[in-house]
Amino acid sequence: MAEESQKWVLMVTAQTPTNIAVIKYWGKRDENLILAINDSISVTLDPAHLCTTTTVAVSPAFNQDRMWLNGKEISLSGGRYQNCLREIRARANDVEDEKRGIKIVKKDWENLHVHIASYNNFPTAAGLASSAAGFACLVYSLAKLMNVQEDNGKLSAIARQGSGSACRSLYGGFVKWVMGKEENGSDSVAVQLVDEKHWDELVIIIAVVSSRQKETSSTSGMLETVETSALIEHRAKEIVPKRIIQMEEAIQKRDFATFTHLTCADSNQFHAVCLDTSPPIFYMNDTSHRIISCVEKWNRSEGTPQVAYTFDAGPNAVLIARNRTSAALLLQRLLFHFPPNSETDLNSYVIGDKSILKDAGIQEIKDVEALPPPPEIKDKVPVQKCKGEISYFICTRPGRGPVLISDESQALLNPYTGLPK
Numbered sequence: 110m111a112e113e114s115q116k117w118v119l120m121v122t123a124q125t126p127t128n129i130a131v132i133k134y135w136g137k138r139d140e141n142l143i144l145a146i147n148d149s150i151s152v153t154l155d156p157a158h159l160c161t162t163t164t165v166a167v168s169p170a171f172n173q174d175r176m177w178l179n180g181k182e183i184s185l186s187g188g189r190y191q192n193c194l195r196e197i198r199a200r201a202n203d204v205e206d207e208k209r210g211i212k213i214v215k216k217d218w219e220n221l222h223v224h225i226a227s228y229n230n231f232p233t234a235a236g237l238a239s240s241a242a243g244f245a246c247l248v249y250s251l252a253k254l255m256n257v258q259e260d261n262g263k264l265s266a267i268a269r270q271g272s273g274s275a276c277r278s279l280y281g282g283f284v285k286w287v288m289g290k291e292e293n294g295s296d297s298v299a300v301q302l303v304d305e306k307h308w309d310e311l312v313i314i315i316a317v318v319s320s321r322q323k324e325t326s327s328t329s330g331m332l333e334t335v336e337t338s339a340l341i342e343h344r345a346k347e348i349v350p351k352r353i354i355q356m357e358e359a360i361q362k363r364d365f366a367t368f369t370h371l372t373c374a375d376s377n378q379f380h381a382v383c384l385d386t387s388p389p390i391f392y393m394n395d396t397s398h399r400i401i402s403c404v405e406k407w408n409r410s411e412g413t414p415q416v417a418y419t420f421d422a423g424p425n426a427v428l429i430a431r432n433r434t435s436a437a438l439l440l441q442r443l444l445f446h447f448p449p450n451s452e453t454d455l456n457s458y459v460i461g462d463k464s465i466l467k468d469a470g471i472q473e474i475k476d477v478e479a480l481p482p483p484p485e486i487k488d489k490v491p492v493q494k495c496k497g498e499i500s501y502f503i504c505t506r507p508g509r510g511p512v513l514i515s516d517e518s519q520a521l522l523n524p525y526t527g528l529p530k
């Protein structure tokens with residue numbers, strides 16, 4: 110280590126996407142290593158709309174590992190953070206910054222401490238998979254800082270130990286988490302099925318459902334399911350393996366009808382095993398059910414599916430439309446059924462890729478008010494409008510995997526002090 114200049118701070122900043130499973134992970138065979146009881150498949154969401162940015166720094170001046178999440182210091186003492194930090198440190202290599210005269214040799218990493226600052230550009234712990242983007246970004250940025258020479262597949266096995274779903278955020282496009290067979294989890298890794306350009310006409314609309322409900326965390330929920338549900342074993346052993354094969358084929362062929370059938374069926378089965386848990390776990394609420402019925406009615410009336418729905422451990426709907434035209438028609442339907450509260454402006458009600466709103470012919474609130482009932486419900490009275498049940502919509506698309514951010518102005522830590530800016 111360059112003893113003469115004890116004050117240097119070396120930093121790396123990275124950005125990592127979140128992901129939504131279309132074949133769900135639910136249930137572990139090892140709680141500590143986070144090993145799943147079935148394979149899962151997800152789509153990575155465009156980091157332009159939902160992502161984590163993390164800056165990691167090392168300096169001989171730091172006397173302990175510290176982390177700030179969304180500006181607030183949090184403890185790193187939890188087992189999941191410790192497992193990720195230990196696994197990354199064990200793979201660290203020599204790092205040299207010749208210009209600044211900094212040299213860290215492999216064994217120095219055992220004694221050097223890190224500072225971590227992370228920011229989610231979407232609500233944390235709100236059922237939008239912040240832990241997935243968060244742990245993927247933590248592992249990816251630390252690996253770059255410490256010159257870890259492993260590919261993203263190997264890094265995914267470390268991110269997995271932070272949160273299972275995080276392993277799938279190491280890649281863009283469609284990603285499979287292979288559950289693996291090894292007891293030490295070395296073969297429980299993420300693999301990219303196709304990149305984000307393969308099926309780029311898909312449009313994703315997330316309905317963030319207003320909810321004051323206290324939810325059961327995914328971690329404890331899936332543990333209770335494995336312990337008490339009679340259905341979960343059948344799902345993991347018989348149903349999911351077949352669906353994984355079919356889903357991979359549907360993705361390769363861009364077969365939207367099969368994709369929709371599998372995505373909706375798997376989401377519904379995941380919620381069915383939650384209901385089969387004792388005590389039962391309710392993640393979806395009445396609003397979620399209303400969204401399902403709106404989509405089901407529309408898909409049925411069209412003959413060919415226009416949109417797939419999937420729900421994680423919460424009431425929020427993730428709706429995957431076959432193309433921009435279907436996405437615009439979907440948004441019209443969603444805004445018809447779920448108009449914003451009078452105090453909410455349209456600009457903050459539909460966020461992300463607002464061009465979908467334009468395609469839907471909606472520029473202002475009066476355009477929402479003027480929306481006619483969708484034809485598939487026209488003759489069925491009374492038409493139900495549920496004002497204020499949705500907090501907001503995020504329009505996005507499949508996106509890329511992690512990237513390094515070289516623009517230092519975007520770093521979250523001060524380059525001289527290593528403390529949050």
Ligand SMILES: Nc1ncnc2c1ncn2[C@@H]1O[C@H](COP(=O)(O)OP(=O)(O)OP(=O)(O)O)[C@@H](O)[C@H]1O
Nearest residue numbers: 161227233234235236237238239240241243244422
């Ligand atoms: N940017 C981040 N960096 C590191 N850890 C994070 C980050 N964001 C979230 N986390 C961790 O994830 C936890 C939140 O995970 P939790 O599973 O409760 O919510 P979620 O992932 O947003 O929702 P869900 O899993 O239901 O989709 C936080 O308490 C924190 O420990």
Ligand SMILES: C[C@@](O)(CCOP(=O)(O)OP(=O)(O)O)CC(=O)O
Nearest residue numbers: 130133134272273274327328421422
């Ligand atoms: C419903 C899910 O979103 C469950 C995600 O569970 P987590 O990855 O959050 O759980 P832990 O591994 O205990 O951290 C489905 C999925 O993402 O596959």
